Amino acid sequence: MSALQQWGLSARIFATLALVLMLDFAVNAYLFEQANSFSIPAQEAKALGGELVVIERQMNQTPSPQRAGLAKRLGHGALQIDWLAQDQSPVSGIQLGNIEEQLLRAQPALAEARVQVLISPLRVTDGLTGTMMLADGSTLRFRSHTHSVWPLVIGHLINFLLPTTAFALLAWLLTYAALRPLRKLVRASLRVGTRRAQPIDVVGPAEVQLLIRAFNSMQLRIDALLDANTQTMLAIAHDLRTPLTRMRLRMDTMVIEDEDRQDLESDMAEIRDLLASLQSFVELESDEARREPVDLAAMAQTLVDSAEDAQEHGERASYHGPDRLVVYARPLALRRAIGNLVENALRYGGGARLSVSGTPFGVTITVEDDGPGIPPESMDKVLQPFVRLDYARARNTSGMGLGLAIVERAVQAEGGTLVLANRPSGGLRALIRLPQSCREPLSATFPYK
Amino acid sequence: MWVLLEGAPADLIVLDIMLPGTSGIDLFRKLRRESDIPVIFVSARGSEEDRVLGLELGADDYLAKPFGTRELLARIGAVLRRGRSESEDSGGAREFRFDGWHLSLARHELRTREGALVDLTGAEFDLLATFVCQPQRVISRQRLIELSRMRLSDSSDRSIDVLVSRLRRKLSDAHGQAPIVTVRGIGYMLTTAVDRA
Numbered sequence: 116m117s118a119l120q121q122w123g124l125s126a127r128i129f130a131t132l133a134l135v136l137m138l139d140f141a142v143n144a145y146l147f148e149q150a151n152s153f154s155i156p157a158q159e160a161k162a163l164g165g166e167l168v169v170i171e172r173q174m175n176q177t178p179s180p181q182r183a184g185l186a187k188r189l190g191h192g193a194l195q196i197d198w199l200a201q202d203q204s205p206v207s208g209i210q211l212g213n214i215e216e217q218l219l220r221a222q223p224a225l226a227e228a229r230v231q232v233l234i235s236p237l238r239v240t241d242g243l244t245g246t247m248m249l250a251d252g253s254t255l256r257f258r259s260h261t262h263s264v265w266p267l268v269i270g271h272l273i274n275f276l277l278p279t280t281a282f283a284l285l286a287w288l289l290t291y292a293a294l295r296p297l298r299k300l301v302r303a304s305l306r307v308g309t310r311r312a313q314p315i316d317v318v319g320p321a322e323v324q325l326l327i328r329a330f331n332s333m334q335l336r337i338d339a340l341l342d343a344n345t346q347t348m349l350a351i352a353h354d355l356r357t358p359l360t361r362m363r364l365r366m367d368t369m370v371i372e373d374e375d376r377q378d379l380e381s382d383m384a385e386i387r388d389l390l391a392s393l394q395s396f397v398e399l400e401s402d403e404a405r406r407e408p409v410d411l412a413a414m415a416q417t418l419v420d421s422a423e424d425a426q427e428h429g430e431r432a433s434y435h436g437p438d439r440l441v442v443y444a445r446p447l448a449l450r451r452a453i454g455n456l457v458e459n460a461l462r463y464g465g466g467a468r469l470s471v472s473g474t475p476f477g478v479t480i481t482v483e484d485d486g487p488g489i490p491p492e493s494m495d496k497v498l499q500p501f502v503r504l505d506y507a508r509a510r511n512t513s514g515m516g517l518g519l520a521i522v523e524r525a526v527q528a529e530g531g532t533l534v535l536a537n538r539p540s541g542g543l544r545a546l547i548r549l550p551q552s553c554r555e556p557l558s559a560t561f562p563y564k
Numbered sequence: 565m566w567v568l569l570e571g572a573p574a575d576l577i578v579l580d581i582m583l584p585g586t587s588g589i590d591l592f593r594k595l596r597r598e599s600d601i602p603v604i605f606v607s608a609r610g611s612e613e614d615r616v617l618g619l620e621l622g623a624d625d626y627l628a629k630p631f632g633t634r635e636l637l638a639r640i641g642a643v644l645r646r647g648r649s650e651s652e653d654s655g656g657a658r659e660f661r662f663d664g665w666h667l668s669l670a671r672h673e674l675r676t677r678e679g680a681l682v683d684l685t686g687a688e689f690d691l692l693a694t695f696v697c698q699p700q701r702v703i704s705r706q707r708l709i710e711l712s713r714m715r716l717s718d719s720s721d722r723s724i725d726v727l728v729s730r731l732r733r734k735l736s737d738a739h740g741q742a743p744i745v746t747v748r749g750i751g752y753m754l755t756t757a758v759d760r761a
Contacts, residue, residue: 356608356629367633380632387630408680413734417683420730424685438733438740441680450683 124293124320131289135282142278154213155243157221163194163259164222167247170196170257171228175250186255197256214243296323300330307334345397352394359386389515395451396500396517399524405445406529408556411478412440414450415471422457422467430461436471442478442553448525452533453480455518456545460484464542477531478554480547488537497535498523522547529553574601576640578627581607581618589621596622602643606631619670659761660696662754663743665735667696688731691724695744695754704751728752 155163170189177185179200186198214232219225228247243259296319303315314331317324363383366376416434423432442449453469460467464484471480489497489504496502500520519535522545526533531549538544577595581588592603604625605618618626624643627636660667664677672689674682684692694703694711708724732742743756 353608360606360608360630363630363632364636383630408676408678410676410680410682410734414683416730416734417685417688420688421685438736441676441678446681446683 124322127293127320128290131286131293134289135286138285139278139282143275146274146278154217157217160214160217161221164218164225166194167218167228167230167257168222168224170255171225171247171249174198174255179251179253182253190257193260195258195260199254199256201253211243293320294323295319296327300327303334304330307337345400348393348397352390352397355386355390359383359390392515392517392521396521396524399448399451399521399528406443407446408441409444409446409449410439411442411444411449411471411480412437414446415453415469415480418450418454418457419467419469422454422461426461430466432457432461432467432469434469434471436469437473440471440473440478442549443556444529444549444553445525448528452522452525452547453482455522456482456547459518460486460543460545463487473554475551476548477551478549480549482545483538483542485542488541488543489535491537494535498533576602576604576624576644578604578606578636578640579623581605581609581614589617592621592623604639604643616671619672622670661759661761662696662699663735663756667692669693682734684731684734687727688734691727691731695752696758699754699756699758702747702750702753706751708751724752 154160173189174182174185182198186196190196211232215230218230218232225247228249230245230247232243232245245257245259247255247257249255296315299315300323303313306313314334315327317327317331319327363380366379366383371379415436419432419434423430426432457467457469460482461484464486466484468483469481470483471478493504497504497519499516501516503516519533523533526547526549529549530552531547534546534548536544536546579588579592579595588605588607592605595601595603602624603622604627605623606627606629607614607618608629615626615628624646625639627639658669660669666675666677666679667673668675674684674689674692676682690711691708694708705724728744728746732744735742735744743754745753745755747753
């Protein structure tokens with residue numbers, strides 16, 4: 116097996132081809148031999164032989180110039196006759212020695228004529244083809260369409276096609292097996308970067324083994340890069356907090372103008388928010404928290420109440436829905452997803468209406484606002500991390516453009532979907548759909564996107 | 565730190581989880597073996613798991629960086645005050661069961677009988693904690709307002725009545741009945757018995 120694995124892809128394909136060709140050749144040679152034993156019923160052999168004797172005699176008695184015309188006249192539906200002045204090479208085909216003998220046995224007079232009976236593998240529907248020599252050395256060609264030829268023809272057709280079909284199938288199977296590691300590779304490449312690297316077994320033709328080795332090391336590099344990326348972002352989010360805290364504590368004891376203090380405080384708050392959003396974005400990626408029962412209704416009310424309490428300009432947030440609705444989810448991820456939508460609605464939409472409802476298909480969570488909505492051409496962009504629309508910039512709001520990206524990631528992690536749409540009456544509607552499985556305790560865990 | 569503590573006994577320690585050279589958590593475990601001095605954890609990692617870990621270990625509070633002086637002072641004040649009142653109110657209990665509910669001060673969470681997590685705002689949580697520490701006793705509105713003011717991190721100036729009604733909605737059963745009743749003219753009362761653990 117290991118010797119076989121050393122073979123290259125080209126060697127394998129070549130070997131497959133050679134094997135199939137050789138088998139095909141051997142089987143055809145055997146069938147060729149078998150063709151000799153084909154026979155037609157004795158009665159038909161006798162009739163055909165008799166006819167041929169009569170024709171031979173008539174042709175021999177006719178001068179050459181008229182032979183071609185005579186041949187045409189002698190022929191009929193079941194037996195076509197052609198006369199050829201020169202001895203042309205016989206029609207190619209498989210010689211049916213057995214039938215030749217049958218004819219000779221029926222009409223010994225044909226011995227002189229050196230009758231040859233053939234069946235053409237390329238034109239099996241022509242039936243039996245044969246040649247016989249006239250006394251002066253010219254050739255008579257005949258084609259017989261006797262009924263009894265048909266089983267012969269069909270048998271031959273099957274004999275001819277069956278091995279070829281079988282070998283084509285064999286060739287396909289062998290090639291399929293040789294390329295199987297490649298398909299494995301394709302499936303594995305679809306998963307790169309989505310979870311821990313799963314190295315692929317190094318098997319298959321030499322070229323494929325090389326490819327798998329290269330792929331495995333690439334996978335490790337990509338994972339290391341993603342890891343490093345996550346660690347970097349987490350380190351930034353963490354390590355800046357300590358100096359930021361020192362700054363704040365120091366500022367509290369500094370003697371500065373009230374106005375400066377307020378500006379500094381708001382700058383620091385902004386930095387804090389940016390770090391927090393960066394952290395939650397990265398943490399979602401590595402969130403391995405278990406799904407547990409959560410009262411979604413209480414979560415929604417809490418988010419609405421806290422968001423409204425924190426508003427400085429009196430924007431309203433409201434909750435519509437049941438007092439209790441238990442789902443199975445990662446509470447932190449779900450809280451962030453809904454929280455971000457409510458916060459966005461308050462910030463850009465001037466108010467948030469959060470509603471939660473259980474449906475036969477799962478749970479829907481809707482957040483509506485009365486803001487300007489999202490320009491249709493930017494709908495896709497807003498879900499990408501680190502993208503902020505001009506409107507958000509113009510409003511001079513803080514943020515890194517991670518809010519909706521966080522929502523989408525969190526929702527997808529729960530097996531749900533997020534749909535953003537502008538409402539016909541103005542404003543944005545964000546709709547989270549969680550699958551029915553989120554209401555059952557023993558639901559399968561969803562693979563992380 | 566040990567030298568310092570022996571020289572001048574402290575009322576409270578503010579401890580950073582990530583210290584150069586040693587882990588604040590190890591230090592905390594060592595500290596707990598020797599004394600019950602209140603500890604507030606401070607951490608740059610503001611994640612929920614860290615907060616829970618810190619509180620589960622037995623820290624009295626957890627503060628995520630960055631924070632300001634006022635916030636720190638408020639938390640210190642709250643912990644000190646709680647330290648004093650807890651000894652008489654709850655006997656140091658950190659887990660409570662009442663009417664099918666499970667309130668954990670350590671994990672800072674409320675769960676239903678079936679184990680479902682029920683989110684509360686910070687102010688609601690503190691209010692509920694006050695109720696379960698003094699069950700079946702009328703607590704005056706004035707006292708509740710004072711207690712809620714202690715929590716400066718919550719900038720809510722909503723009245724106690726709003727907080728109580730929110731809490732009731734979350735605690736209400738299928739018939740809309742919550743275990744908190746209004747005692748007209750005086751305040752509120754948690755009507756059920758509380759199991760402490």
